[in-house]
Amino acid sequence: MSLISYIISHSQLSEQSIKNTVDLLNEDCTIPFISRYRKERTGNLDEVEIGDIVKYKEQFEALDKRKKAILKALDEQELLRPELQLKIKAALDITTLEDLYLPFKKSRKTKAEKARQNGLEPLAKIIMGQNANDVESIAFKYVKGELVSVNNALEGARHIISEWINERTDIRNSMRKQLERFAIISTKVVKSKIEVENAQKFRDYFDWEESLSRIPSHRLLAILRAEAEGFIKIKISIDDEKALSKIEDRIIRSNNDCAEQIEIAIEDAYKRLLLPSLSNEALQIAKEKADAAAISVFAKNLKQLLLGSPLGEKRVLAIDPGFRTGCKVVCLDAQGQLKYNETIYPHPPKNDISGSIKKISSLAEAYKIEAIAIGNGTASRETEALIRKIHFKNDIQVFVVSEAGASIYSASKIARDEFPDYDVTVRGSVSIGRRLQDPLAELVKIDAKSIGVGQYQHDVDQVKLNKELDVVVESCVNAVGVNVNTASASLLSYVSGIGSKLAENMVKYRDENGAFISRNDIKKVPRLGGKAFEQGAAFLRIRAAKNPLDNSAVHPESYGLVKLMAKDLGKSVQELIGNATELQKIDLKKYCTDIVGLPTLQDIVKELEKPGLDIREQAKVFTFNQNIKTISDLQEGQLLPGIVNNITNFGCFVDIGIKESGLIHVSNLSDSFVKDVNDYVSLHQQIIVKVLEVDISRKRIQLKLHP
Incomplete structure (x- = not known):
């Protein structure tokens, strides 16, 4: 059986779509690139369908490799008969193959x-x-x-x-x-x-x-x-x-x-x-x-987490709260650069409440702070209560941010390279603040298994888990796009066709030569060849570039088409961007060729309408019930605001503002049958829950989703 036949037998996809996709994969094209910019060749397959082709391709190659090893072993032992050879070559799975080989394995002392x-x-x-x-x-x-x-x-x-x-x-x-x-x-x-x-x-x-x-x-x-x-x-x-x-x-x-x-x-x-x-x-x-x-x-949760609502480029004061060791405070500029750090002690044993309020107020004014991010760990609620007592001169939004994995990042090589002169506590606070500004850009620096949104992640096949999570991160990064002039090497490494080494080269080139002013400048990065540029250029954004298309998802290979469309309308490219009225006048069929068809042209027009639009919603302020501080404060029947912080097959966990998260069992998500938890809730969704049961001794809280 051929590779194409094998994939056809495991999927519902057309032979031509499979063949062309396999050809693209063999040309070292990535899934994000193929799904976005080679729709005509694949028959408009999406990332999931292309991912399935990749999976079946790998299965076939593993099966074929094992067949060759068995045939070689049998031939060397002079046990290979024509009938057996045909059966081995015709085997469609590893189990059948190993059963055929079982009688001929080298004898053990049985x-x-x-x-x-x-x-x-x-x-x-x-x-x-x-x-x-x-x-x-x-x-x-x-x-x-x-x-x-x-x-x-x-x-x-x-x-x-x-x-x-x-x-x-x-x-x-x-x-x-x-x-x-x-x-x-x-x-x-x-x-x-x-x-x-x-x-x-x-x-x-x-x-x-x-x-x-x-x-x-x-x-x-x-x-x-x-x-x-x-x-x-x-x-x-x-x-x-x-x-x-x-x-x-x-x-x-x-x-x-x-x-x-x-x-x-x-x-x-x-x-x-x-x-x-x-x-x-x-x-x-x-x-x-x-x-x-x-x-x-885990993959679904991670995708939702990475595509979580960003606050955007705003100046943030971030706090990693604590009692005895104090609260670590940092001030970040709109691009996430550390401007100031200090430790305050508003909680026991020092109880320097007035001094802490004074310090936060002065920092907020000095650094023109627009939002405050508070980690959700120890002393989070107490710190949030303190911040809400402060009367700031300007309107400052206050957010509670998940700390999951922040300690892993703060002790990592990435963090040490970013902040060689600061200790882990400062790095952790910076991570909390940056997560508010852009969750995706910050979370890619952390091992996904440390983020805390999985289900028995340490018990599953780690190779398969890591592979799947890498696919999710790559998909999210490329779906959002990356500002090539501010992105970290960690973020750039997930851009289609780039990888860790080229990402490091890009950051080094940027540091030595200044910001990239056009996508063509990217070609000057050492070892970044034509293939890498083809795969990654459209996912890299350059703000305020001379060519406005450099800050869009339009691939450089299609710039000529956009210029032709603009010319035919008597407009410049700049005048065409965001001009829905003019864009609707374009007869796309006029621009179809043997290579470029309607799917690509429709994508181009859609991007021109809102170039560089972030697919993520903006972050929203959320407030827990201020009267609930510990599990002992909970009573059956209470209605409470909460945030979904993990999703499993048996339900979802909800942060209700105390140390213990509550569980909404799948049976309590709806009065009707629930096939998929994700149909009812999403990660970081703000919901109202009803307290069903509180087991203080086992620290378990049973909740129900309130309609």
Whole structure:
């Protein structure tokens, strides 16, 4: 099977779209570039569809690589027969491929191999022929050397038969189907661990039983974590009698001594070889599905977080609150540059409230502060209350900002390179302030797993998780676009076609030569060749450029088309931009060519109407209920404002202004069935919730979404 045929068999996409997309990928084009600027070639595929093609392409290449390795191994052992070669080449998945290879793997010291060495394979063949009536008499002929009895000989022959049964593809596939449909996952607590400190958080799973095919991803991952930490033992089981009966029906066709020996071998093969192997495989498949679900949740959350509402280029005073160690205060200019830092001590034990108010007031005036960002960690509510007491001369908005991952950033190499002369506390405050100005630009500097919007992110396949999150970050960065003259190397590295090394070169060139004044200037960056420019130029913005298109999503390769449109209308490009009346007069069909079609032309006109428009909404001020300061202040039935701070498959967590977040279980999002939590809430959405239950001892809060 060819690559194109393989992808067609796994998707609903057209052959031509797949072929052209694969060609573009082989030309080192990126997903954002292909989806935005090569719509004619792909048939207008979106990023998700192109991402699926990438995934299936990688699967096919991994399968093909494994096929070649197996064929080589068999050929070297002189075991490769034409029929087997054809089956291996025709295999459509790794499981089928490994089943074909199983009988030919280099022998290990198995019971069956030892029996072969003792010359028992002919006896095993006689028994499997099922024509002999006096098996013990036949087995007596093999009693010699290590084989001291007939029972020894028969046992060895059965071991060989058990291995043959284990290697039969039809039997393995039959058991796989039974496990897929009927497998039960059950747990038993390790009694010696019940009293261990962290054991109680897993107490729901101390004695659990559920269908493996129906277990929700979050519960399976929780159970697997409990097992990994030694608190429980997991067992995968099916109906043994039914499974054994199905195997017997495939093999036994007589009613003699041979059948009796085969029946014993079948039971041995089932319990010792088939069930352990295939139940582990079934659990691994379930784990992979759970991983995929958890990674999908994380990816959705991360996308919403990265595309969170920016305040924009405004001067910000940021505070990382604390009690004993004080509140770390920084002042940032509109571009996020650090202008001043200091520590104030408004809370216990120093309680310098008046001095702190005076300092904040003077800083706000001195640096013409337009907004204040307060981290949502320890002493956040107390600090917010202090700030709201201050009567500023100008209207200053106050925001509470998530601190998740700020400490990771502050101790990172990126932060040290940015602020070599400041300690981690100052860097953390800067990160809080910049998150308010532009969440995307700041959060790309932090390992996504540290941002705290996942579901069992440390338990899933880390390679797949990192890969998926990188795709999300790349998608978000390119969807928004990047100001090439202010962006950090971290942000630039996610621009289509750029990468970390070119991003560093761009920042270095900018530092040494001043701001880029046109997109063509980008070509002067060392090692940034034509391909990188083609892939990335349209995602890089240059404010106040001589050519207004340099601050738009119009690709430089289409500048000529825009000039022609403007010329035909008797306008300059500048006069055409933002002029909806004139743009509506353009007959797009007139400008279609063999390369450029209506999809690209429509995108160009749409961009000209509102060039460089940020797809994100602007940040809005939010205020928690000031009477709720701890979990003890909560009462059932209360209606409270909150902000969604994490979304999972089983519901969403809501920040209601105290240390503990409350949970809106999926059943409490709506009175009707909820298929996807994201259909009802989004990350950082401001909502009203009703308190259903408060468990102070376990620090758990149950909420309901108020309509």
